[in-house]
Amino acid sequence: MSNAQTSVPPPTRTATTRNLGLIAILGSVVLALLGLFFTAEDVVQGSSVRIMYVHVPTAWVAYLAFVFTAVCSAGYLRGKKHSLNLDRLAGASAEVGVIFMGLTLVTGSLWGRLSWGTYWDWDPRLTTTVFLFVTYVGYLAVRGLGGTQQQRAKRSAIVALFAVIEIPLVHFSVLLWRSLHQEATVLRPNGDVRMDGLMLFSLVFGVAVFTVIFAWLVLHRNRVLALVDAVEMRGIDAALAARHAEGVPT
Amino acid sequence: MSASRIVGVARAVASKDLRIEWRSRVMTNQVLPFAAIVMVLFAFALDNDGILQRVAPGLVWMATLFASLVVVQRSFAVESADSAIDALRLAGVPSQGVYLGKVAALVVQLVVCEAVLAALALILYRVNVDRHGAVLLVTTCILGSLGIAALAAVYGGLSVADRGRETLLPLLLLPALAPVLIGATRATESAFGSDGARAAEGWPWVGLLAVFGAIFLFGGTLGFGPLTDE
Amino acid sequence: MSETSVVDVRDAVVLLGSFPALAEATLTIERGELVVVQGANGAGKTTLLRLCAGLVPLARGTARVMGHDVGSNRAAVRANVGFLGHANGLYADLTAGENLSFWSDVVGASRTEVAAAAHRMGLSERLLSTQVGRLSAGQKRRTALAVMAVRRATLWLLDEPHAGLDAPGRDEIDTLLRDAVAAGATVVVASHELERSASLATRRIEVVGGRIVESGGHS
Numbered sequence: 001m002s003n004a005q006t007s008v009p010p011p012t013r014t015a016t017t018r019n020l021g022l023i024a025i026l027g028s029v030v031l032a033l034l035g036l037f038f039t040a041e042d043v044v045q046g047s048s049v050r051i052m053y054v055h056v057p058t059a060w061v062a063y064l065a066f067v068f069t070a071v072c073s074a075g076y077l078r079g080k081k082h083s084l085n086l087d088r089l090a091g092a093s094a095e096v097g098v099i100f101m102g103l104t105l106v107t108g109s110l111w112g113r114l115s116w117g118t119y120w121d122w123d124p125r126l127t128t129t130v131f132l133f134v135t136y137v138g139y140l141a142v143r144g145l146g147g148t149q150q151q152r153a154k155r156s157a158i159v160a161l162f163a164v165i166e167i168p169l170v171h172f173s174v175l176l177w178r179s180l181h182q183e184a185t186v187l188r189p190n191g192d193v194r195m196d197g198l199m200l201f202s203l204v205f206g207v208a209v210f211t212v213i214f215a216w217l218v219l220h221r222n223r224v225l226a227l228v229d230a231v232e233m234r235g236i237d238a239a240l241a242a243r244h245a246e247g248v249p250t
Numbered sequence: 251m252s253a254s255r256i257v258g259v260a261r262a263v264a265s266k267d268l269r270i271e272w273r274s275r276v277m278t279n280q281v282l283p284f285a286a287i288v289m290v291l292f293a294f295a296l297d298n299d300g301i302l303q304r305v306a307p308g309l310v311w312m313a314t315l316f317a318s319l320v321v322v323q324r325s326f327a328v329e330s331a332d333s334a335i336d337a338l339r340l341a342g343v344p345s346q347g348v349y350l351g352k353v354a355a356l357v358v359q360l361v362v363c364e365a366v367l368a369a370l371a372l373i374l375y376r377v378n379v380d381r382h383g384a385v386l387l388v389t390t391c392i393l394g395s396l397g398i399a400a401l402a403a404v405y406g407g408l409s410v411a412d413r414g415r416e417t418l419l420p421l422l423l424l425p426a427l428a429p430v431l432i433g434a435t436r437a438t439e440s441a442f443g444s445d446g447a448r449a450a451e452g453w454p455w456v457g458l459l460a461v462f463g464a465i466f467l468f469g470g471t472l473g474f475g476p477l478t479d480e
Numbered sequence: 481m482s483e484t485s486v487v488d489v490r491d492a493v494v495l496l497g498s499f500p501a502l503a504e505a506t507l508t509i510e511r512g513e514l515v516v517v518q519g520a521n522g523a524g525k526t527t528l529l530r531l532c533a534g535l536v537p538l539a540r541g542t543a544r545v546m547g548h549d550v551g552s553n554r555a556a557v558r559a560n561v562g563f564l565g566h567a568n569g570l571y572a573d574l575t576a577g578e579n580l581s582f583w584s585d586v587v588g589a590s591r592t593e594v595a596a597a598a599h600r601m602g603l604s605e606r607l608l609s610t611q612v613g614r615l616s617a618g619q620k621r622r623t624a625l626a627v628m629a630v631r632r633a634t635l636w637l638l639d640e641p642h643a644g645l646d647a648p649g650r651d652e653i654d655t656l657l658r659d660a661v662a663a664g665a666t667v668v669v670a671s672h673e674l675e676r677s678a679s680l681a682t683r684r685i686e687v688v689g690g691r692i693v694e695s696g697g698h699s
Contacts, residue, residue: 077476134425141418142408148495150537151480155408158477159422162404162469166426169462173429176458177436232498236539240493243503243690255588262585266571266578273573273611328571337569340533341631342558343586479555480537 020216027209034202048114053202055107057210058100059129063167065097065214066136070164073157084229085222087153090160091143092221094136096214101133124178128171135163149229256347263351268358270328277359281320282366288313289370299376306375307438310367311394311431317363318356319420322402325356326410335407335478345475349403353467356399357392364391371442382449383441386456390441393459394434400466401426407478433459486511486635486666487532491541494527501527503690504541509668514661516680517670519687525670526565528687529637532668533563546635562633564641568624570612576623577608583627597629601656618649625656636660636667643672654680 035053042049072090076082108126109119120126142159143152195203271277292309296302302309329335338348368387371377379387402423409419433455440452487509494502502524509515519525530536532545534554543550548557570579577598584594598608601622612620621641628636636657642650650673657667657680669680686693 131425131428134421138418138422138425141421145415145418146497147480148497148537148539154476155480158473159408162426162473165465165469166429169429169465170425173432173458177432180436236493236495236498236500239498240500240503240690243500245689258588259586262582266574266582269578270571270573328573331572332570333565333567334569334571336535336565336567337563337627338586340535340558340561340563341583341587342555347586 017216017219020212020219024209024212024216027205027212031202031206031209034198034205039199039202040196045115048111051107051111051114053206055104055111056203057206058107059104059125060207061210061214062097062100062104062129062132064211065093065100065218066132066164066167068218069093069097069139069160073160076153076157077161082150082153084149084153085226087149087157088225088229089218089222090156091140092218092225094139094143094160095221096217098133098136098140100210100214101129101136104129105133122178124171124175127174127178128167131170131174132163132167135166139163149232256344256350259344259347260350260354263348264354264358267325267328267352267355271355271359276324277321277362281317281324281359281363284320285313285317285363285367286370288316289367289374293374302375303377304444306371306377307435307442307444309375310364310371310438311435313367314360314364314394314434315398315424315427315431317367318360318398318402319423321356321359321363322406322423323410323416323419325352325359325403326406330410335410339479345478346471349407349471349474352403352406353396353399353470356403357395360395360398361391364395377442377444379441380443380449383443386437386449386452387441389456390434390437390452390459393456393463394430394437396463397430397433397459397466398427400463400470401430404466404470404474404477407474411478411480429462430459433462484511485509485544486513486546487668488544489528489531489541490543492531492538492543493540494524494531494536495539496527496536500539500690502531505687505690505692507685507692509666511666512661512664514657514667514680514682515669516684517668517687518672518684519670523687524690525687526639527690528692529563529565529639529668529670532557532635533561533637534558535563560633561635561637562628562631563637563639564621564624564628565639566643568612568620569627570620570623572613573611575609575611576603576615576619576626579612579623580608580626580630584630587631589630589632593632594630597626600629600659601626602652617644618646618652621645621649621653622656625653629660634665636665638667638669640670640672 031053035050039050039053041047069090072086072093076084076086076090079086105126108123108129112121112123113119139156139159143156145152145155147155289309292313293302296305326335329338335348339345368391372379405419405422405426409415409422437452437455437459440447440449440455443449485508487507489505489507491504491506492502493500493504505524505528507528517525517528527536531538531543531550534545534548534550534557537554538551541551545557546560550557570576571582574582580594580598584590603619603622603626607615607619607623612623615623625641638657641653641657645653657669661667684694
């Protein structure tokens with residue numbers, strides 16, 4: 001009698017996710033060593049450049065998360081079965097993405113403070129990030145609007161697609177906007193850092209490690225969302241039984 | 251779903267919306283005074299003639315964005331008051347037609363609002379506009395309104411479907427309209443000659459507004475139906 | 481349960497949030513019937529009608545209305561079905577006549593069809609040029625029914641159409657509904673009124689706890 005839609009994905013206590021978790025932990029340790037000790041300081045910024053090894057990966061993961069949300073949303077809408085699992089993946093990815101976006105903003109702001117003395121200077125990339133942060137907070141608000149699970153899924157999927165279109169539009173407009181103001185030719189904290197081999201490697205390594213962390217978080221969050229939905233469906237079976245008891249057929 | 255059917259529905263919906271506005275005068279009696287007061291309050295807050303003149307374009311478009319929230323809420327409140335939008339959905343009326351009709355009516359209302367705001371900027375903030383700038387200004391207003399209306403109709407439809415959702419509209423709409431705000435203010439700066447900008451420099455921004463408007467309109471035509479069909 | 485049943489619902493479950501408004505309801509309605517649906521508040525009458533109108537998604541079970549599968553394609557049902565809920569679906573600032581013209585433009589009906597529908601529902605010239613906001617509840621109901629007639633709906637679903645009307649108003653509605661059936665439509669009415677429905681309907685059903693119970697009155 002149970003609907004196929006209530007099927008729960010396999011438990012994430014699998015070998016795959018355990019290995020993912022181990023890789024994430026080990027990778028983080030290596031990244032910390034690289035970032036804090038083994039790489040050189042920047043000529044201009046000194047030690048504060050080390051924030052880059054966290055800031056750039058969190059930014060990368062945030063954007064990856066939202067593109068993934070859009071892909072899952074598109075997959076949900078186009079598939080004949082309208083698999084709710086895709087909808088939940090989209091939601092989990094957006095939640096993780098919003099967190100990482102917040103981290104990007106905080107680390108970016110701190111980096112600016114350490115290097116240049118100001119918490120905020122309307123850097124185009126960070127400004128775009130603020131907009132996207134708010135946009136995806138809005139997306140999460142839409143996810144919480146209620147209704148049946150399918151209604152939630154369809155509504156959120158369409159909003160996610162609109163949101164992802166916003167990414168290039170906002171980015172482009174903000175870039176044009178800032179280009180009007182003659183920016184200082186002095187090196188800016190959020191880019192244009194001259195990097196030697198080890199620094200570049202550490203940066204790329206950082207991106208890889210954070211991507212693994214992202215995958216691990218999304219898998220676990222997806223599992224939780226699936227359980228929440230399953231509990232709701234089980235609640236419906238109980239509610240059906242209660243409803244039947246309500247009526248006394250003549 | 252033929253194109254001519256969609257156009258016919260759009261025309262019926264747009265003229266219905268504008269006729270309702272004409273009868274009820276919500277726009278003229280409530281929204282325009284609201285926009286005007288916002289412009290005056292800006293002057294109180296900024297308290298400096300030179301600054302006001304320089305930032306006039308930004309103020310005009312910020313006031314427009316705030317007014318658009320009210321206009322869109324009203325536009326969809328009319329539909330949900332007696333569940334007319336449900337009835338439209340139920341009758342199998344093509345949603346693309348409903349969407350385009352609502353966008354058209356919104357564009358008209360927003361252009362009227364911007365005309366008033368621009369006039370107020372000329373008077374209150376002592377902005378000057380020459381002939382060249384005037385053409386640029388009119389084009390900017392039309393295309394900017396198109397971008398705003400195209401997105402606002404989508405999120406407006408979503409935010410009115412159930413009670414308790416109205417507060418969602420500003421949160422969804424304002425960040426999404428950032429590109430339109432940026433493009434429209436830069437173009438208007440050229441039209442007003444603020445900060446030494448010349449009218450000719452504004453046209454690339456107008457082109458950008460046209461692109462945004464086209465993208466939002468296309469997305470909205472596809473997405474409005476599924477989004478409002480619970 | 482013939483192939484040509486107008487409504488064929490089996491074990492339907494419709495969820496409002498996580499509450500099963502319809503909890504495995506089964507019902508068949510044939511062409512030309514005038515069915516009255518009774519039941520307590522919250523029993524599921526409105527949801528049953530909304531399901532048949534293609535307005536709510538089907539969580540479990542099957543539902544076919546006018547040959548269309550409501551479960552998989554709600555949009556297809558809608559063109560031939562007229563639904564009148566508690567709200568009238570009219571624009572208060574427009575006159576009754578303008579409302580009718582709007583609806584006829586939007587569904588592609590002609591002016592003569594509009595005039596005929598207005599005539600059938602007893603809408604006078606004076607009424608047609610009055611703003612809907614100023615009409616009485618009964619007049620609004622009749623205008624809404626005229627809209628349904630303009631739409632050429634063959635299945636009429638009405639949720640408590642008598643509510644808020646005085647006795648003459650209710651009699652008028654009954655007459656209109658009988659005329660609609662005589663003209664070939666199938667009518668399903670949800671109503672609280674026990675005595676009135678006995679004379680009106682060819683068949684009475686009751687919704688209890690989200691399920692359907694026949695309560696006789698087959699004629």
